[in-house]
Amino acid sequence: xxxxxxxxRVIWLASGVLQLIIFVLILWLRHYRTLPAFAWYxxxxxxxxxxxxxxxxxxxxxxxAAFRAYWATQVITMVAxxxxxxxxxxxxxxxxxxxxxxxxRVIWLAIVIVIGYSWATANSKDxxxxxxxxxxxxxxxxxxxxxxxxxxRHYAIAIDPVYKVLIAGFCLYSCGNFLTxxxxxxxxMEHFPxxxxxxxxxxxxxxxxxxxxxxxxxxxPVRQSTQVPRASGIAYEEFAPQLNARLRELNDTLRRFFxxxxxxx
Amino acid sequence: xxxxxxxxxxxxxxxxxxLIWALRRPRRxxxxxxxxxxxxxxxxxxxxxxxxxxxxxxxDDLVFLxxxxxxxxxxRLHRERRKVVLIYVDQLRxxxxxxxxxxxxxxxxxxxxxxxxxxxxxxxxxxxLARYYAIRLAFGxxxxxxxxxxQLSQMVSQLSIQMxxxxxxxxxxxxxxxxxxxxxxxxxxxxxx
Numbered sequence: 001x002x003x004x005x006x007x008x009r010v011i012w013l014a015s016g017v018l019q020l021i022i023f024v025l026i027l028w029l030r031h032y033r034t035l036p037a038f039a040w041y042x043x044x045x046x047x048x049x050x051x052x053x054x055x056x057x058x059x060x061x062x063x064x065a066a067f068r069a070y071w072a073t074q075v076i077t078m079v080a081x082x083x084x085x086x087x088x089x090x091x092x093x094x095x096x097x098x099x100x101x102x103x104x105r106v107i108w109l110a111i112v113i114v115i116g117y118s119w120a121t122a123n124s125k126d127x128x129x130x131x132x133x134x135x136x137x138x139x140x141x142x143x144x145x146x147x148x149x150x151x152x153r154h155y156a157i158a159i160d161p162v163y164k165v166l167i168a169g170f171c172l173y174s175c176g177n178f179l180t181x182x183x184x185x186x187x188x189m190e191h192f193p194x195x196x197x198x199x200x201x202x203x204x205x206x207x208x209x210x211x212x213x214x215x216x217x218x219x220x221p222v223r224q225s226t227q228v229p230r231a232s233g234i235a236y237e238e239f240a241p242q243l244n245a246r247l248r249e250l251n252d253t254l255r256r257f258f259x260x261x262x263x264x265x
Numbered sequence: 266x267x268x269x270x271x272x273x274x275x276x277x278x279x280x281x282x283x284l285i286w287a288l289r290r291p292r293r294x295x296x297x298x299x300x301x302x303x304x305x306x307x308x309x310x311x312x313x314x315x316x317x318x319x320x321x322x323x324x325d326d327l328v329f330l331x332x333x334x335x336x337x338x339x340x341r342l343h344r345e346r347r348k349v350v351l352i353y354v355d356q357l358r359x360x361x362x363x364x365x366x367x368x369x370x371x372x373x374x375x376x377x378x379x380x381x382x383x384x385x386x387x388x389x390x391x392x393x394l395a396r397y398y399a400i401r402l403a404f405g406x407x408x409x410x411x412x413x414x415x416q417l418s419q420m421v422s423q424l425s426i427q428m429x430x431x432x433x434x435x436x437x438x439x440x441x442x443x444x445x446x447x448x449x450x451x452x453x454x455x456x457x458x
Protein backbone atom coordinates (compact mmCIF):
# COMPACT_ATOMS: atom_id res chain seq x y z
CA UNK A 1 0.00 0.00 0.00
CA UNK A 2 2.28 2.73 -1.23
CA UNK A 3 1.54 6.25 -0.05
CA UNK A 4 0.00 5.12 3.22
CA UNK A 5 2.18 5.81 6.28
CA UNK A 6 2.83 3.19 8.96
CA UNK A 7 0.81 5.16 11.51
CA UNK A 8 -2.20 5.30 9.21
CA ARG A 9 -1.88 1.60 8.45
CA VAL A 10 -1.76 0.73 12.17
CA ILE A 11 -4.72 2.90 13.11
CA TRP A 12 -6.73 1.67 10.11
CA LEU A 13 -6.00 -1.94 11.02
CA ALA A 14 -6.89 -1.30 14.68
CA SER A 15 -10.19 0.31 13.60
CA GLY A 16 -10.91 -2.71 11.44
CA VAL A 17 -10.25 -5.07 14.34
CA LEU A 18 -12.55 -3.04 16.60
CA GLN A 19 -15.29 -3.07 13.98
CA LEU A 20 -14.91 -6.82 13.72
CA ILE A 21 -15.24 -7.10 17.52
CA ILE A 22 -18.41 -4.96 17.37
CA PHE A 23 -19.79 -7.15 14.60
CA VAL A 24 -19.07 -10.29 16.64
CA LEU A 25 -20.69 -8.69 19.71
CA ILE A 26 -23.77 -7.81 17.65
CA LEU A 27 -24.07 -11.43 16.50
CA TRP A 28 -23.08 -13.01 19.83
CA LEU A 29 -25.41 -10.93 22.02
CA ARG A 30 -28.11 -10.84 19.33
CA HIS A 31 -28.09 -7.07 19.13
CA TYR A 32 -29.10 -7.42 15.47
CA ARG A 33 -32.67 -7.93 16.68
CA THR A 34 -32.83 -4.52 18.34
CA LEU A 35 -30.17 -2.75 16.26
CA PRO A 36 -30.53 -4.09 12.70
CA ALA A 37 -29.56 -0.88 10.92
CA PHE A 38 -26.53 -0.46 13.16
CA ALA A 39 -25.47 -4.04 12.36
CA TRP A 40 -25.74 -3.15 8.67
CA TYR A 41 -23.69 -0.01 9.19
CA UNK A 42 -20.84 -1.91 10.84
CA UNK A 43 -21.06 -4.65 8.23
CA UNK A 44 -20.89 -2.12 5.39
CA UNK A 45 -17.91 -0.38 7.03
CA UNK A 46 -16.08 -3.70 7.18
CA UNK A 47 -17.03 -4.41 3.58
CA UNK A 48 -15.65 -0.99 2.56
CA UNK A 49 -12.32 -1.84 4.19
CA UNK A 50 -12.27 -5.22 2.42
CA UNK A 51 -12.88 -3.48 -0.93
CA UNK A 52 -10.31 -0.73 -0.34
CA UNK A 53 -7.37 -2.91 0.79
CA UNK A 54 -6.77 -4.49 -2.66
CA UNK A 55 -7.42 -1.17 -4.43
CA UNK A 56 -4.84 0.64 -2.26
CA UNK A 57 -2.38 -2.27 -2.63
CA UNK A 58 -2.66 -2.39 -6.40
CA UNK A 59 -3.04 1.27 -7.39
CA UNK A 60 -1.48 2.96 -4.36
CA UNK A 61 -3.14 5.16 -1.76
CA UNK A 62 -2.59 8.38 -3.72
CA UNK A 63 -4.20 7.45 -7.04
CA UNK A 64 -7.30 8.30 -9.03
CA ALA A 65 -8.61 4.73 -8.69
CA ALA A 66 -8.20 4.81 -4.89
CA PHE A 67 -9.92 8.21 -4.76
CA ARG A 68 -12.88 6.97 -6.80
CA ALA A 69 -13.16 3.69 -4.90
CA TYR A 70 -13.05 5.47 -1.54
CA TRP A 71 -15.71 8.06 -2.33
CA ALA A 72 -18.00 5.58 -4.08
CA THR A 73 -18.02 3.30 -1.03
CA GLN A 74 -18.02 6.20 1.43
CA VAL A 75 -21.37 7.45 0.13
CA ILE A 76 -22.89 4.04 0.92
CA THR A 77 -21.52 4.03 4.49
CA MET A 78 -22.70 7.62 5.01
CA VAL A 79 -26.24 6.67 3.99
CA ALA A 80 -25.99 3.61 6.27
CA UNK A 81 -24.85 5.87 9.10
CA UNK A 82 -27.85 8.13 8.63
CA UNK A 83 -30.25 5.17 8.59
CA UNK A 84 -28.58 3.49 11.57
CA UNK A 85 -28.66 6.60 13.75
CA UNK A 86 -32.26 7.49 12.80
CA UNK A 87 -33.35 3.94 13.62
CA UNK A 88 -31.48 4.13 16.92
CA UNK A 89 -33.24 7.36 17.81
CA UNK A 90 -36.59 5.87 16.84
CA UNK A 91 -35.98 2.79 19.00
CA UNK A 92 -34.85 4.97 21.90
CA UNK A 93 -37.99 7.11 21.72
CA UNK A 94 -40.55 4.48 20.77
CA UNK A 95 -42.15 4.77 24.22
CA UNK A 96 -42.53 8.53 23.69
CA UNK A 97 -44.30 9.01 20.33
CA UNK A 98 -44.92 12.72 20.89
CA UNK A 99 -41.24 13.42 21.47
CA UNK A 100 -40.24 11.22 18.53
CA UNK A 101 -42.58 13.30 16.34
CA UNK A 102 -40.93 16.46 17.65
CA UNK A 103 -37.43 15.02 17.09
CA UNK A 104 -38.33 14.04 13.57
CA ARG A 105 -39.38 17.62 12.80
CA VAL A 106 -36.14 18.93 14.31
CA ILE A 107 -34.16 16.53 12.10
CA TRP A 108 -36.01 17.72 8.99
CA LEU A 109 -35.53 21.35 9.91
CA ALA A 110 -31.79 20.82 10.39
CA ILE A 111 -31.57 18.87 7.12
CA VAL A 112 -33.31 21.61 5.10
CA ILE A 113 -31.27 24.46 6.59
CA VAL A 114 -27.84 22.86 6.56
CA ILE A 115 -28.16 21.07 3.22
CA GLY A 116 -29.36 24.31 1.64
CA TYR A 117 -26.27 26.06 2.93
CA SER A 118 -23.93 23.19 1.98
CA TRP A 119 -25.39 23.02 -1.52
CA ALA A 120 -24.77 26.71 -2.07
CA THR A 121 -21.21 26.46 -0.72
CA ALA A 122 -20.33 23.29 -2.59
CA ASN A 123 -21.41 24.77 -5.92
CA SER A 124 -19.28 27.85 -5.53
CA LYS A 125 -16.09 25.92 -4.78
CA ASP A 126 -15.23 23.52 -7.56
CA UNK A 127 -11.87 22.38 -6.23
CA UNK A 128 -13.11 21.62 -2.77
CA UNK A 129 -16.72 20.86 -3.71
CA UNK A 130 -16.59 17.27 -2.52
CA UNK A 131 -15.00 18.32 0.74
CA UNK A 132 -17.67 20.96 1.37
CA UNK A 133 -20.41 18.45 0.64
CA UNK A 134 -18.73 15.99 3.05
CA UNK A 135 -18.55 18.68 5.70
CA UNK A 136 -22.17 19.65 5.03
CA UNK A 137 -23.31 16.08 5.60
CA UNK A 138 -21.55 15.83 8.96
CA UNK A 139 -22.74 19.28 10.00
CA UNK A 140 -26.35 18.31 9.18
CA UNK A 141 -25.95 15.09 11.06
CA UNK A 142 -24.34 16.69 14.12
CA UNK A 143 -26.86 19.56 14.32
CA UNK A 144 -29.87 17.25 13.93
CA UNK A 145 -28.80 14.59 16.40
CA UNK A 146 -27.31 16.92 19.00
CA UNK A 147 -30.64 18.81 18.87
CA UNK A 148 -32.48 15.52 19.42
CA UNK A 149 -30.25 14.65 22.38
CA UNK A 150 -30.98 18.10 23.80
CA UNK A 151 -34.71 17.44 23.37
CA UNK A 152 -34.34 14.14 25.20
CA ARG A 153 -32.61 15.92 28.04
CA HIS A 154 -35.16 18.77 28.04
CA TYR A 155 -38.02 16.31 28.52
CA ALA A 156 -35.96 14.32 31.09
CA ILE A 157 -36.42 11.11 29.12
CA ALA A 158 -34.24 8.22 30.23
CA ILE A 159 -33.17 6.30 27.16
CA ASP A 160 -31.21 3.08 27.35
CA PRO A 161 -27.50 3.84 27.92
CA VAL A 162 -26.56 1.65 24.92
CA TYR A 163 -28.70 3.79 22.59
CA LYS A 164 -27.35 6.94 24.17
CA VAL A 165 -23.71 5.88 23.71
CA LEU A 166 -24.28 4.79 20.11
CA ILE A 167 -26.06 8.03 19.15
CA ALA A 168 -23.47 10.09 21.03
CA GLY A 169 -20.72 8.20 19.19
CA PHE A 170 -22.24 9.13 15.84
CA CYS A 171 -22.58 12.76 16.97
CA LEU A 172 -18.99 12.89 18.22
CA TYR A 173 -17.71 11.37 15.00
CA SER A 174 -19.70 13.90 12.98
CA CYS A 175 -18.52 16.85 15.07
CA GLY A 176 -14.93 15.61 14.75
CA ASN A 177 -15.24 15.18 11.00
CA PHE A 178 -16.81 18.60 10.65
CA LEU A 179 -14.01 20.14 12.69
CA THR A 180 -11.20 18.39 10.80
CA UNK A 181 -12.77 19.23 7.44
CA UNK A 182 -13.04 22.86 8.46
CA UNK A 183 -9.72 23.32 10.19
CA UNK A 184 -7.41 21.03 8.31
CA UNK A 185 -8.23 20.32 4.74
CA UNK A 186 -10.20 23.35 3.69
CA UNK A 187 -8.29 25.96 5.65
CA UNK A 188 -4.81 25.61 7.11
CA MET A 189 -3.50 22.49 5.53
CA GLU A 190 -4.15 23.13 1.87
CA HIS A 191 -0.67 24.66 1.64
CA PHE A 192 0.90 21.99 3.83
CA PRO A 193 2.37 19.08 1.81
CA UNK A 194 1.22 16.35 4.22
CA UNK A 195 -2.24 17.76 4.94
CA UNK A 196 -3.89 14.62 3.56
CA UNK A 197 -2.13 12.43 6.10
CA UNK A 198 -2.98 14.75 9.00
CA UNK A 199 -6.61 14.85 7.86
CA UNK A 200 -6.81 11.04 7.50
CA UNK A 201 -5.07 10.46 10.82
CA UNK A 202 -7.38 12.78 12.77
CA UNK A 203 -10.41 11.26 11.08
CA UNK A 204 -9.30 7.74 11.91
CA UNK A 205 -8.32 8.61 15.49
CA UNK A 206 -11.77 10.06 16.22
CA UNK A 207 -13.41 7.01 14.66
CA UNK A 208 -11.13 4.74 16.69
CA UNK A 209 -12.12 6.49 19.94
CA UNK A 210 -15.82 6.17 19.03
CA UNK A 211 -15.36 2.46 18.25
CA UNK A 212 -13.73 1.85 21.65
CA UNK A 213 -16.72 3.45 23.39
CA UNK A 214 -19.14 1.41 21.26
CA UNK A 215 -17.34 -1.85 22.10
CA UNK A 216 -17.68 -1.08 25.82
CA UNK A 217 -21.38 -0.14 25.45
CA UNK A 218 -22.35 -3.13 23.32
CA UNK A 219 -21.16 -5.61 25.94
CA UNK A 220 -24.42 -4.86 27.75
CA PRO A 221 -27.87 -5.98 26.63
CA VAL A 222 -30.28 -3.41 25.22
CA ARG A 223 -33.40 -2.69 27.27
CA GLN A 224 -36.65 -3.83 25.73
CA SER A 225 -39.58 -1.44 25.45
CA THR A 226 -41.14 -0.62 28.82
CA GLN A 227 -44.73 0.20 29.64
CA VAL A 228 -44.75 3.88 30.49
CA PRO A 229 -47.91 5.69 31.55
CA ARG A 230 -49.62 7.57 28.76
CA ALA A 231 -51.45 10.86 28.65
CA SER A 232 -54.22 11.07 26.12
CA GLY A 233 -53.80 13.41 23.16
CA ILE A 234 -56.93 15.27 24.24
CA ALA A 235 -55.42 15.90 27.69
CA TYR A 236 -52.36 17.48 26.07
CA GLU A 237 -54.40 19.56 23.64
CA GLU A 238 -56.37 21.04 26.53
CA PHE A 239 -53.57 21.21 29.03
CA ALA A 240 -50.71 22.73 27.02
CA PRO A 241 -52.41 25.93 25.75
CA GLN A 242 -53.97 26.66 29.16
CA LEU A 243 -50.71 26.19 30.98
CA ASN A 244 -48.87 28.33 28.45
CA ALA A 245 -51.49 31.05 28.89
CA ARG A 246 -50.93 30.95 32.65
CA LEU A 247 -47.16 31.12 32.22
CA ARG A 248 -47.62 34.08 29.87
CA GLU A 249 -49.71 35.86 32.51
CA LEU A 250 -46.99 35.32 35.08
CA ASN A 251 -44.38 36.59 32.68
CA ASP A 252 -46.47 39.66 31.91
CA THR A 253 -46.74 40.45 35.62
CA LEU A 254 -42.98 40.32 35.89
CA ARG A 255 -42.63 42.46 32.77
CA ARG A 256 -44.85 45.14 34.31
CA PHE A 257 -42.34 45.52 37.13
CA PHE A 258 -39.65 46.51 34.65
CA UNK A 259 -41.99 48.96 32.98
CA UNK A 260 -42.65 50.64 36.32
CA UNK A 261 -38.91 50.73 36.88
CA UNK A 262 -38.37 52.72 33.69
CA UNK A 263 -37.86 56.46 34.23
CA UNK A 264 -41.01 58.55 33.86
CA UNK A 265 -40.93 61.67 31.64
CA UNK B 266 -11.76 32.55 4.53
CA UNK B 267 -10.80 33.55 8.06
CA UNK B 268 -14.34 34.57 8.99
CA UNK B 269 -15.65 31.22 7.70
CA UNK B 270 -13.02 29.44 9.74
CA UNK B 271 -14.00 31.35 12.89
CA UNK B 272 -17.74 30.81 12.37
CA UNK B 273 -17.38 27.08 11.68
CA UNK B 274 -14.96 26.60 14.57
CA UNK B 275 -17.44 28.30 16.93
CA UNK B 276 -20.24 26.09 15.54
CA UNK B 277 -18.12 22.97 16.11
CA UNK B 278 -17.20 23.97 19.66
CA UNK B 279 -20.86 24.81 20.43
CA UNK B 280 -21.99 21.47 19.05
CA UNK B 281 -19.47 19.56 21.14
CA UNK B 282 -20.40 21.57 24.25
CA UNK B 283 -24.12 20.93 23.60
CA LEU B 284 -23.38 17.23 23.12
CA ILE B 285 -21.51 17.03 26.43
CA TRP B 286 -24.31 18.94 28.20
CA ALA B 287 -26.98 16.70 26.65
CA LEU B 288 -25.16 13.56 27.77
CA ARG B 289 -24.85 14.61 31.40
CA ARG B 290 -26.90 12.51 33.77
CA PRO B 291 -30.18 14.33 34.47
CA ARG B 292 -31.17 14.92 38.08
CA ARG B 293 -34.56 13.32 37.64
CA UNK B 294 -35.59 11.15 34.75
CA UNK B 295 -38.86 9.78 33.44
CA UNK B 296 -37.78 6.18 33.23
CA UNK B 297 -41.31 5.09 32.52
CA UNK B 298 -42.32 6.00 36.06
CA UNK B 299 -43.14 9.67 36.35
CA UNK B 300 -43.48 10.86 39.91
CA UNK B 301 -47.21 11.46 39.70
CA UNK B 302 -47.47 12.33 43.37
CA UNK B 303 -45.10 15.23 42.93
CA UNK B 304 -47.38 16.61 40.23
CA UNK B 305 -50.29 16.66 42.64
CA UNK B 306 -48.41 18.38 45.45
CA UNK B 307 -49.40 22.01 45.80
CA UNK B 308 -46.70 24.62 46.00
CA UNK B 309 -45.68 26.19 49.28
CA UNK B 310 -48.41 28.16 50.95
CA UNK B 311 -47.27 31.66 50.14
CA UNK B 312 -50.69 33.02 51.02
CA UNK B 313 -50.10 31.91 54.62
CA UNK B 314 -47.05 34.12 54.91
CA UNK B 315 -48.28 36.96 52.72
CA UNK B 316 -49.36 39.28 55.53
CA UNK B 317 -46.08 38.68 57.36
CA UNK B 318 -44.05 39.39 54.25
CA UNK B 319 -46.06 42.53 53.51
CA UNK B 320 -45.50 43.72 57.04
CA UNK B 321 -41.80 42.91 56.86
CA UNK B 322 -41.33 44.78 53.62
CA UNK B 323 -43.52 47.80 54.26
CA UNK B 324 -41.94 51.20 53.78
CA ASP B 325 -43.23 52.53 57.13
CA ASP B 326 -40.46 50.91 59.17
CA LEU B 327 -37.75 52.30 56.94
CA VAL B 328 -39.25 55.79 57.02
CA PHE B 329 -39.56 55.59 60.80
CA LEU B 330 -35.92 54.52 61.23
CA UNK B 331 -34.78 57.22 58.84
CA UNK B 332 -36.66 59.92 60.78
CA UNK B 333 -35.18 58.73 64.05
CA UNK B 334 -31.67 58.77 62.57
CA UNK B 335 -30.94 55.04 62.93
CA UNK B 336 -28.96 54.89 59.70
CA UNK B 337 -27.08 51.68 60.51
CA UNK B 338 -30.22 49.87 61.54
CA UNK B 339 -32.00 51.13 58.45
CA UNK B 340 -29.18 49.83 56.21
CA ARG B 341 -29.25 46.48 57.98
CA LEU B 342 -33.02 46.24 57.63
CA HIS B 343 -32.69 47.03 53.95
CA ARG B 344 -30.10 44.26 53.52
CA GLU B 345 -32.29 41.78 55.34
CA ARG B 346 -35.31 42.73 53.25
CA ARG B 347 -33.30 42.34 50.11
CA LYS B 348 -32.42 38.80 51.20
CA VAL B 349 -36.07 38.04 51.90
CA VAL B 350 -37.09 39.26 48.45
CA LEU B 351 -34.32 37.24 46.81
CA ILE B 352 -35.44 34.10 48.65
CA TYR B 353 -38.99 34.82 47.52
CA VAL B 354 -37.88 35.34 43.92
CA ASP B 355 -35.88 32.09 44.04
CA GLN B 356 -38.95 30.30 45.29
CA LEU B 357 -40.94 31.82 42.48
CA ARG B 358 -38.46 30.52 39.97
CA UNK B 359 -38.53 27.02 41.38
CA UNK B 360 -42.32 27.03 41.17
CA UNK B 361 -42.24 28.31 37.60
CA UNK B 362 -39.90 25.42 36.86
CA UNK B 363 -42.26 22.98 38.53
CA UNK B 364 -45.06 24.20 36.28
CA UNK B 365 -42.97 23.83 33.14
CA UNK B 366 -41.74 20.44 34.33
CA UNK B 367 -45.34 19.38 34.69
CA UNK B 368 -46.05 20.52 31.13
CA UNK B 369 -43.00 18.61 29.90
CA UNK B 370 -44.13 15.46 31.70
CA UNK B 371 -47.54 15.61 30.03
CA UNK B 372 -45.93 16.34 26.65
CA UNK B 373 -43.47 13.46 27.01
CA UNK B 374 -46.29 11.03 27.75
CA UNK B 375 -48.64 12.30 25.06
CA UNK B 376 -49.00 10.46 21.75
CA UNK B 377 -48.69 13.74 19.88
CA UNK B 378 -47.32 17.17 20.77
CA UNK B 379 -47.66 20.57 19.18
CA UNK B 380 -44.42 22.13 17.98
CA UNK B 381 -45.94 25.60 18.42
CA UNK B 382 -46.97 25.03 22.04
CA UNK B 383 -43.61 23.52 22.98
CA UNK B 384 -41.73 26.30 21.28
CA UNK B 385 -43.87 28.94 22.97
CA UNK B 386 -43.23 27.36 26.39
CA UNK B 387 -39.50 27.28 25.75
CA UNK B 388 -39.69 30.96 24.79
CA UNK B 389 -41.69 31.84 27.91
CA UNK B 390 -39.23 29.97 30.12
CA UNK B 391 -36.36 31.84 28.52
CA UNK B 392 -38.09 35.20 29.05
CA UNK B 393 -38.91 34.36 32.64
CA LEU B 394 -35.33 33.30 33.35
CA ALA B 395 -33.97 36.47 31.76
CA ARG B 396 -36.21 38.61 34.00
CA TYR B 397 -35.42 36.50 37.02
CA TYR B 398 -31.68 37.05 36.55
CA ALA B 399 -32.24 40.75 35.87
CA ILE B 400 -34.09 41.07 39.19
CA ARG B 401 -31.45 39.07 41.02
CA LEU B 402 -28.74 41.24 39.54
CA ALA B 403 -30.58 44.46 40.34
CA PHE B 404 -31.24 43.44 43.95
CA GLY B 405 -27.99 41.60 44.50
CA UNK B 406 -25.96 44.63 43.46
CA UNK B 407 -28.30 47.07 45.11
CA UNK B 408 -29.43 48.88 41.96
CA UNK B 409 -33.04 48.99 43.11
CA UNK B 410 -34.00 51.84 45.46
CA UNK B 411 -35.73 51.19 48.79
CA UNK B 412 -39.10 52.35 47.47
CA UNK B 413 -39.03 49.70 44.74
CA UNK B 414 -38.24 46.96 47.21
CA UNK B 415 -41.64 46.85 48.82
CA GLN B 416 -43.28 47.21 45.41
CA LEU B 417 -41.42 44.17 44.13
CA SER B 418 -42.12 42.25 47.31
CA GLN B 419 -45.83 42.77 46.82
CA MET B 420 -45.62 41.84 43.20
CA VAL B 421 -43.68 38.68 43.99
CA SER B 422 -46.20 37.83 46.69
CA GLN B 423 -49.05 38.17 44.20
CA LEU B 424 -47.15 36.11 41.67
CA SER B 425 -46.53 33.44 44.26
CA ILE B 426 -50.22 33.18 45.04
CA GLN B 427 -51.03 32.96 41.32
CA MET B 428 -48.34 30.33 40.96
CA UNK B 429 -49.62 28.39 43.94
CA UNK B 430 -53.13 28.34 42.46
CA UNK B 431 -51.73 27.22 39.10
CA UNK B 432 -49.64 24.51 40.70
CA UNK B 433 -52.63 23.10 42.54
CA UNK B 434 -54.95 23.29 39.56
CA UNK B 435 -52.58 21.97 36.90
CA UNK B 436 -50.87 19.44 39.19
CA UNK B 437 -54.13 17.69 39.91
CA UNK B 438 -55.14 17.80 36.26
CA UNK B 439 -51.77 16.57 34.97
CA UNK B 440 -51.71 13.65 37.36
CA UNK B 441 -55.35 12.83 36.57
CA UNK B 442 -54.71 13.01 32.83
CA UNK B 443 -51.73 10.67 33.03
CA UNK B 444 -53.34 8.23 35.46
CA UNK B 445 -56.67 8.07 33.66
CA UNK B 446 -55.06 7.54 30.30
CA UNK B 447 -52.75 4.81 31.58
CA UNK B 448 -55.65 2.85 32.99
CA UNK B 449 -56.08 -0.49 31.16
CA UNK B 450 -59.77 0.27 30.74
CA UNK B 451 -59.02 3.37 28.75
CA UNK B 452 -58.73 3.09 25.01
CA UNK B 453 -56.11 5.85 24.81
CA UNK B 454 -53.84 4.08 27.24
CA UNK B 455 -50.82 1.83 27.05
CA UNK B 456 -51.85 0.40 23.70
CA UNK B 457 -50.47 3.46 21.89
CA UNK B 458 -46.92 2.77 20.82
